[in-house]
Each structure stands twice: as structure tokens, then as C-alpha cells.
Amino acid sequence: MKKLAVAAALSLAFSQGAGAQVSDDAVRIGLLLDMSSLYADITGPGSVAAAQMAIDDFGGKVLGKNIQLVYADHQNKADIAANKAREWFDRDKVDAILDVAASGPALAVAPIAREKNRITVFSGPGSVRLTNDACTPVTVHYAYDTFALANSTARAVVQNGGDSWFFLTADYTFGTTLEKDATDVIQANGGKVVGSVRHPLNASDFSSFLLRAQSSGAKVVGLANAGGDTINAIKGAHEFRLTASGKQRLAGLLVYINDIHTLGLEAAQGMLLTTGFYWDRNEETRKWARRFFEKTKKMPNMSQAGLYSSVLHYLNAVRAAGTDETGAVMARMKQTPVNDVFARNGRIREDGRMVHDMFLYEVKKPSESRYPWDYYKEVAVIPADKAFQPLSQSACPLVKK
Numbered sequence: 001m002k003k004l005a006v007a008a009a010l011s012l013a014f015s016q017g018a019g020a021q022v023s024d025d026a027v028r029i030g031l032l033l034d035m036s037s038l039y040a041d042i043t044g045p046g047s048v049a050a051a052q053m054a055i056d057d058f059g060g061k062v063l064g065k066n067i068q069l070v071y072a073d074h075q076n077k078a079d080i081a082a083n084k085a086r087e088w089f090d091r092d093k094v095d096a097i098l099d100v101a102a103s104g105p106a107l108a109v110a111p112i113a114r115e116k117n118r119i120t121v122f123s124g125p126g127s128v129r130l131t132n133d134a135c136t137p138v139t140v141h142y143a144y145d146t147f148a149l150a151n152s153t154a155r156a157v158v159q160n161g162g163d164s165w166f167f168l169t170a171d172y173t174f175g176t177t178l179e180k181d182a183t184d185v186i187q188a189n190g191g192k193v194v195g196s197v198r199h200p201l202n203a204s205d206f207s208s209f210l211l212r213a214q215s216s217g218a219k220v221v222g223l224a225n226a227g228g229d230t231i232n233a234i235k236g237a238h239e240f241r242l243t244a245s246g247k248q249r250l251a252g253l254l255v256y257i258n259d260i261h262t263l264g265l266e267a268a269q270g271m272l273l274t275t276g277f278y279w280d281r282n283e284e285t286r287k288w289a290r291r292f293f294e295k296t297k298k299m300p301n302m303s304q305a306g307l308y309s310s311v312l313h314y315l316n317a318v319r320a321a322g323t324d325e326t327g328a329v330m331a332r333m334k335q336t337p338v339n340d341v342f343a344r345n346g347r348i349r350e351d352g353r354m355v356h357d358m359f360l361y362e363v364k365k366p367s368e369s370r371y372p373w374d375y376y377k378e379v380a381v382i383p384a385d386k387a388f389q390p391l392s393q394s395a396c397p398l399v400k401k
Contacts, residue, residue: 020063020322021322021323021324021325022062022318022323023093023324023325024093025065026065026068027062027065027066027068027095027315028068028069028070028094028095028096029051029055029068029069029070029098029314030069030072030085030088030092030096030098031047031051031069031071031072031099032074032081032084032097032099032100032101032105033047033072033074033099033101033124034073034074034075035071035073036073036075037075037202038202038228039101039227041256041258042124042227042256042301042303043099043124043303043304045296046304047124047303047304048069048071049292049295049296049304050304050305051069051099051307051308051311052069053291053295053308054308054309054311054312055067055311058311058312058315062315062319063319063323063324067315070092070094074100074101074102074105076102076104076105076202077104077105078105079108080105081100081104081105082105082109082112085097085108085112085113089112089113089116089118094118095118095119095324096118096120096121096314097109097113097119097121098120098121098122098123098307098310098311099121099124099303099307100122100124100125101124101125101303102124102174103125103126103174104172104173106124106125106127107125107127107129107130107173110136110139111134111136113136113139114136114137117138119138119330120138120140121139121310122139122140122142122143123143123310124143124303125174126144126145126146126149126174126177126178126226126254127145127146128145128146128147128177128389129173129177131145131351131352131353131394131396132395132396133396135352135394135396135397135398136352138330139352140310140333140348140354141352141353142306142309142310143277143302143303143305143306143307143310144254144303145353145388145389146174146181147388147389148358148382148387149178149253150178150181150182150184151185151382151386151387151388151389152358152360152380152382153182153272153274153360154182154186154189154251154253155185155189156272156380157220157251158185158189158190161219162191162249162251163186163190163219164191164192164193164194164217164218164219165194165218165251166194166197166213166218166220166221167179167182167183167193167196167197167221167224168196168197168199168209168210168222168223168224168233169199169224169225170198170224170225171198171200171201174226175224176224179196179222179224182253194216194217194218195218197209197212197213199225201229202229203232204232205236206237207236207240209233210233210237210240211240213242214240214242218248219247219248220251221237221248221250222251222253223250223251223252223253223254223255224253226256227256230252230254230255231263234250234259234263234268234271235267238266249270249271250271251271251272252271255268256275256303257278257279257375260363261298261299261373261375265365265366265375266366268375269364269365270362270365271362271363272360272361272362272363272379273361273363273376274359274360274382275301275302275359276302276343276356276358276359277300277302277306278359278361279292279299279300280376285305285341299373305341305342306342308340309340309342309343310354313333313338314329314333316332316336317329317330317333317336318332320332333348334347334349334350338354342356345384346384349391350398350399350400351394351396351398352396352398353388353389355384355388357382357383358381358382358384358387359378359380359381360382361376361378361379362376362377363375364377
């Protein structure tokens with residue numbers, strides 16, 4: 001028995017020491033984030049904190065080498081994100097880029113990751129294109145996507161009588177993709193879309209858009225936007241008393257807990273939303289979320305919890321592979337289930353989609369909330385195989401059919 005223990009220890013030491021191969025004497029992780037604009041509250045400093053928590057929980061080193069974290073503000077501009085990715089890969093020897101908040105920057109970074117053969121994991125952006133026509137062998141879409149959001153929220157709303165929709169849509173890739181995915185679900189479930197209007201990114205005045213939604217007669221006003229745009233749209237709807245008559249209701253297709261906290265339950269109550277993570281779901285999520293809160297003074301959202309998980313998953317794969325070489329690490333990432341505070345029995349498919357359970361929640365009334373950040377009540381669990389786009393519908397050329 002003692003000989004076996006010694007042999008196992010020697011084997012482990014070899015895999016993490018003499019046999020380990022780490023380029024440039026460190027493992028470097030880069031985060032491309034919105035640090036200063038409309039998504040700063042849902043990615044930004046909170047995402048940096050989540051990634052650092054993962055590195056600290058991992059022990060700060062992998063294969064005996066230091067883990068270094070760098071981050072940059074892409075200002076929600078695809079060209080800035082692309083230039084920074086090239087700079088990091090070529091000059092700064094970054095091994096993997098994670099998060100890449102917003103779909104436009106993510107779609108600009110994905111082909112660069114493929115060209116440079118470097119792993120990139122998306123937890124901030126939503127466009128399902130990242131695992132369809134824009135998929136690559138080195139990219140992973142981690143926390144959520146537009147298909148999962150539409151498939152869960154839109155279906156639930158239609159099945160509960162919300163069978164006519166009008167969309168307020170952010171005029172860029174994420175918004176238009178989310179509207180399309182939601183429209184497909186609405187029509188498949190017997191509903192109809194009576195109209196839509198596109199608004200600019202980071203819009204401050206939604207009055208004209210809300211008037212069109214109000215006059216459309218649609219039972220549901222779908223918000224195909226995110227962050228500050230979602231907050232401003234809901235604030236405007238509350239001021240216009242859009243839902244006061246009971247004839248219209250709002251459906252937020254991507255709503256973060258940060259948005260609810262900013263709006264308050266009085267304005268957001270009754271809204272249905274889909275998320276991959278809620279801090280108050282069980283004791284494990286509460287324990288981790290309280291640690292996050294100590295660092296940020298906010299509870300974590302889906303993208304931030306997903307980033308924490310993706311950093312851990314990447315580092316575990318580096319350790320298991322005994323190298324930071326892209327092909328070996330990606331193979332380990334796809335072979336290994338994801339089991340942590342974010343997901344149970346998650347897995348990365350051949351199209352790069354990390355599939356996991358999603359959750360449908362209803363925002364509580366003010367009278368139902370018992371303590372700070374107690375905002376959601378669970379309506380349904382959407383199993384992984386029902387939440388995300390099936391491989392049979394995938395346009396990813398990596399998928400064998």
C-alpha cells in the first residue's frame with residue numbers, strides 16, 4: 001500500500017513538474033470587458049473580481065507556474081476588442097482570453113483566436129452565432145445564449161397567454177439575434193409578432209419607442225436588449241404606466257439581477273426572466289455569493305458566476321493536460337464535466353456550446369422580498385438538453401451530421 005502511495009505521488013509530481021510544459025514560464029489569462037459603459041455593471045469590475053476569486057481558489061499557481069490575470073476595457077467596440085486580442089496573443093503571450101462582454105466584440109475576437117490558435121471562452125456575450133456560423137475549434141460559449149433565453153422566457157410567456165408581441169430591440173448583433181430567436185419560439189408556440197422597433201445602443205430616451213409599443217395593442221412588450229438599455233426601457237414603461245391597465249406586460253429577454261437591483265421591485269415585479277445562475281438558489285450558491293459580495297458590495301450575476309466557473313474549468317484542464325498548449329487543454333475542457341457553483345453536469349459540445357440547466361424566475365413583489373437582493377422566485381428548471389439549440393439545428397461546420 002505504501003509503495004502504491006509513493007508511486008502515485010511520484011506520478012503526480014512528474015505530471016505537475018518535470019513533465020509539465022508551460023510556455024513563457026506563466027499561464028496568462030486576459031479578460032476583455034466593458035469597464036465604463038452600459039454593461040460595466042454586469043461585467044466590468046465584478047467580472048475581474050470573479051476571475052481573481054477563481055485564481056485564488058485554485059491556489060494562484062498551475063503546474064508550478066504563476067497564474068497572471070490581465071484585463072482591458074473594449075468600450076463595446078469590436079475594433080478595440082480585436083486589436084487588444086492580437087496585441088495580447090502576439091506581444092504579451094496571453095494564453096487564453098475569457099468573458100469578452102457583448103456580441104459584437106466577441107464575434108470580432110473569435111476569428112483571431114482561431115488564427116492564433118488560442119483558447120477563448122465567452123461568458124459575457126449572448127449571440128448564438130458564436131456556436132453556429134462563427135464557431136471555431138478553440139472557442140467556447142459558456143454562460144448563456146440568445147437561443148436559451150428566447151426558448152425559455154418566450155415559450156413560458158406565450159403558454160401563459162402572452163400570444164402577441166411587440167419588440168424593443170437594441171440595434172446590434174445581440175439584439176437582432178435575440179429578437180429573431182424569440183420570434184421563432186413565439187410563432188412555433190402559436191403566437192405572433194405584431195411589430196418591432198430598433199433603438200440605438202446605450203439609448204437614454206425610450207419614450208417614442210414605448211409609445212409605438214403601447215399603440216401596437218400587443219399583449220407583451222419584449223425587451224431584446226441588455227444592461228442600461230433594459231433598465232431605461234423598464235423605467236420608461238413604469239413612468240408611462242404601460243402595464244398599469246393589465247392589458248400589456250413586459251418580458252425581459254436578458255435581465256440581470258443588477259438590473260432588478262437598480263430598478264427596484266416596484267418597477268420590475270412580475271417580470272419573467274431566464275438565467276443560468278441565481279445567488280440565492282441553494283446553500284452553495286449563497287456561500288460563494290457572500291464571498292463575492294464582500295469584494296464587490298453586489299451579488300453576482302449569471303455572467304460573473306459563469307466567468308468564475310470558466311476560469312476554474314480552464315485551469316483544471318491545464319493541470320490535467322500537464323501543459324498550456326491549446327489543443328491539449330481544449331481536449332481536456334471538452335472531456336471534463338463542469339461541476340461547480342455555476343453548473344452541475346455541464347459539458348462542452350463539439351460546437352463549443354457549454355450546455356447546462358437554465359432557470360425561469362419571476363421577479364417578486366416588494367411584499368414578498370425578505371432581505372436585500374431577495375428578488376426571484378423559481379418558476380421552472382429548464383434541463384440542459386431542452387434549454388439550448390440542439391445540434392441537429394446547428395450551423396457550426398464542426399458538427400458532424
